Amino acid sequence: xxxxxxxxxxxxxxxxxxxxxxxxxxxxxxxxxxxxxxxxxxxxxxxxxxxxxxxxxxxxxxxxxxxxxxxxxxxxxxxxxxxxxxxxxxxxxxxxxxxxxxxxxxxxxxxxxxxxxxxxxxxxxxxxxxxxxxxxxxxxxxxxxxxxxxxxxxxxxxxxxxxxxxxxxxxxxxxxxxxxxxxxxxxxxxxxxxxxxxxxxxxxxxxxxxxxxxxxxxxxxxxxxxxxxxxxxxxxxx
Ligand SMILES: C[S@@+](CC[C@H](N)C(=O)[O-])C[C@H]1O[C@@H](n2cnc3c(N)ncnc32)[C@H](O)[C@@H]1O
Numbered sequence: 001x002x003x004x005x006x007x008x009x010x011x012x013x014x015x016x017x018x019x020x021x022x023x024x025x026x027x028x029x030x031x032x033x034x035x036x037x038x039x040x041x042x043x044x045x046x047x048x049x050x051x052x053x054x055x056x057x058x059x060x061x062x063x064x065x066x067x068x069x070x071x072x073x074x075x076x077x078x079x080x081x082x083x084x085x086x087x088x089x090x091x092x093x094x095x096x097x098x099x100x101x102x103x104x105x106x107x108x109x110x111x112x113x114x115x116x117x118x119x120x121x122x123x124x125x126x127x128x129x130x131x132x133x134x135x136x137x138x139x140x141x142x143x144x145x146x147x148x149x150x151x152x153x154x155x156x157x158x159x160x161x162x163x164x165x166x167x168x169x170x171x172x173x174x175x176x177x178x179x180x181x182x183x184x185x186x187x188x189x190x191x192x193x194x195x196x197x198x199x200x201x202x203x204x205x206x207x208x209x210x211x212x213x214x215x216x217x218x219x220x221x222x223x224x225x226x227x228x229x230x231x232x233x234x235x236x237x238x
Pocket of ligand 1: 044
């Protein structure tokens with residue numbers, strides 16, 4: 001059982017979809033020695049722990065101090081060597097590269113700028129279209145991948161699968177969907193469904209969504225485009 005205080009995201013089907021995709025990516029015999037893995041937005045550390053069990057050297061990042069403490073505790077009681085750092089996406093690992101990057105970022109569309117959100121809703125609030133964190137990850141990941149590195153990112157198809165694929169390809173990665181799972185809305189989406197439908201972001205009466213895992217592989221020699229705005233956004237939390 002994972003330690004999970006109330007303010008930290010409870011592992012759900014997006015967590016397990018990502019963890020399963022990671023297991024398949026690493027293969028039956030696990031990670032080759034020295035495989036470096038980064039998890040962005042680790043929460044309880046569930047995916048980071050699975051990666052460490054598979055033999056990866058894991059760095060896990062979360063913006064929430066409570067999540068960082070929780071993931072550290074969960075790793076400690078299992079005797080798994082996971083380095084857990086607090087910060088905004090890639091900021092705590094600014095100069096580091098990884099063989100694998102995994103992320104289950106906030107992806108629920110809402111009116112609030114995720115940078116202004118505090119408390120437990122920081123786990124799901126993702127701004128208009130639900131792509132604020134996703135787009136930052138897609139743009140920045142190539143800089144942090146080794147030449148044969150792989151990114152796995154999970155989100156709802158409501159955020160736009162094509163947008164993720166286009167964004168990753170524009171950043172110089174080869175990208176495709178490697179897992180899908182249809183499920184009923186959780187409590188946050190149930191509360192927002194009427195409002196999202198009124199704005200044309202959901203079909204009338206829609207109460208299900210499809211989760212997808214997108215895999216993107218670095219194309220050797222291409223480190224992606226990086227704009228100045230992207231650099232400025234890589235910051236430590238206040
Ligand atoms: C959907 S939860 C996923 C948690 C965990 N990886 C899982 O799959 O169960 C998203 C996580 O991202 C964290 N997060 C939100 N914004 C972040 C940011 N800018 N940088 C790092 N972590 C962030 C939240 O605190 C939360 O723990």
